[in-house]
Amino acid sequence: GAVVSQHPSWVICKSGTSVKIECRSLDFQATTMFWYRQFPKQSLMLMATSNEGSKATYEQGVEKDKFLINHASLTLSTLTVTSAHPEDSSFYICSAKSGTVYEQYFGPGTRLTVT
Amino acid sequence: SQQGEEDPQALSIQEGENATMNCSYKTSINNLQWYRQNSGRGLVHLILIRSNEREKHSGRLRVTLDTSKKSSSLLITASRAADTASYFCGFNNAGNMLTFGGGTRLMVKP
Numbered sequence: 001g002a003v004v005s006q007h008p009s010w011v012i013c014k015s016g017t018s019v020k021i022e023c024r025s026l027d028f029q030a031t032t033m034f035w036y037r038q039f040p041k042q043s044l045m046l047m048a049t050s051n052e053g054s055k056a057t058y059e060q061g062v063e064k065d066k067f068l069i070n071h072a073s074l075t076l077s078t079l080t081v082t083s084a085h086p087e088d089s090s091f092y093i094c095s096a097k098s099g100t101v102y103e104q105y106f107g108p109g110t111r112l113t114v115t
Numbered sequence: 116s117q118q119g120e121e122d123p124q125a126l127s128i129q130e131g132e133n134a135t136m137n138c139s140y141k142t143s144i145n146n147l148q149w150y151r152q153n154s155g156r157g158l159v160h161l162i163l164i165r166s167n168e169r170e171k172h173s174g175r176l177r178v179t180l181d182t183s184k185k186s187s188s189l190l191i192t193a194s195r196a197a198d199t200a201s202y203f204c205g206f207n208n209a210g211n212m213l214t215f216g217g218g219t220r221l222m223v224k225p
Contacts (some may be wrong), residue, residue, distance in 0.1 A: 006157075034212065043203060043215045044158070093157055095213075102146050102207055106157040 003027055004096050006107035013084055013114055020080045021110045023094030029074040030096035034104065035067075038091045050077055084114040119204060119216035127222045134191040136219040138204030139184075147180055147206040148213065149189050158203065161189075196225045 003026040013019050023033060032051050036044040048064075050056040050071035058064045066088075068080040077096075081088055091111055095104040119140045128134055138147070146165045150158040164171045164180045164187065171178045177190040191198055201220045205213035 004157075041220070043217045046212055046214075049212055091155070095158070103148065103160055103163055104205075104213055105160065106150070108157040109155070111155070 002103075002105040004030075004094065004105045004107040006094055006110050008110060009108060010111040011113070013112070015085055015114055016083055018080055018082045019084055019112060020078055021092055021094075021112075023077045023079070023096070023107050025075050025096045025098075025105070028096075028098050028105075030077070031074065031099055032097050033071055033077040034095045034097075035069060035077075035079050036093045036095070038093060038109075040091075044093060047079075081112065084112070086114045088112065089114045119206060119214055121202075121204060121216035121219050123219060124217065125220045125222075127224065128194055130194060130196055130223055130225050132194055132223075134194050134198070134221055134223070135188055136202055136221070137186060137188045138206075138216045139186045140204075140206050140214070140216075141185065142206075142208050144182075144206045144208050147178075147187050147204055149176075149178060149187075150203045150205060152201045152203065152218075154200075161202075191221075194221075194223045196223050199223045 005024045007022045035047045038044045047062045048056045048058045052074050056069035071077040093109040095106045097104045121138050148163045149161040152158045162173045164178050175192045180187045201218045203218045204216045
C-alpha cells in the first residue's frame with residue numbers, strides 16, 4: 001500500500017518552455033501533497049505544500065508564479081515549471097500523506113533538464 | 116530552511132559491519148522519521164519514532180531518539196551491499212511538513 005507515482009520520470013525541455021509533472025497517490029487519498037527539489041548529493045528542499053482543493057503554500061524563496069501547483073483531486077497534484085531556465089534543472093520529488101497520519105510517501109522523482 | 120544535520124556525511128563500511136548515522140535538529144518535534152534514497156530515486160520510508168519514544172526496532176534497523184539532546188541515531192546491523200544508499204532523517208514539528216537533514220551517503224562494500 002501507500003504507493004505514489006510521478007510522471008514523467010525524466011524530461012528534457014528547451015529554455016523558455018513549460019513542463020508539467022504529475023504526482024499521483026495510487027492506493028490512498030492524499031489530503032496533503034508536498035513538492036521537493038533536490039540538487040545532486042544534497043538534501044530535499046521543500047518547495048510547497050498543497051491541500052486538496054486549496055491553494056498551495058509556498059516556502060520562502062520559491063516563486064509561486066514560476067512553479068504552479070494544482071491539487072485538484074485527492075489523488076493528483078501537478079507541478080508546472082513555467083518558462084523554464086537551465087537553473088531549474090533539478091530532481092523534483094513529490095510526497096503525499098493522508099489526514100493526520102505523520103508518514104509521508106514519496107514518488108520516484110522526476111529528473112528535469114532544461115537546455 | 117534546513118534545520119537538521121546528519122553525520123557523517125559519508126560512510127564506507129564492509130558487508131557485515133554495522134552502520135551508525137546520526138541526526139540532530141534544533142526545534143521541538145512531534146516525531147522523527149528515517150528514509151532511504153537509492154541514487155536517482157525517491158525516498159523510501161524506513162521508520163518513525165515519536166517524541167515520547169526512546170528506541171524503536173524494525174528488522175535490522177534500530178532507531179534511538181534523545182529529545183534532551185535533540186538527536187537521533189539510525190543503526191543498521193549486519194549491513195549488506197544492498198543497503199548502499201543515502202539516508203535522511205526528517206522531522207515533524209507542529210505542522211504537516213517534514214524538515215530533512217543533510218543526509219548520510221552509505222556505501223557497503225561486498
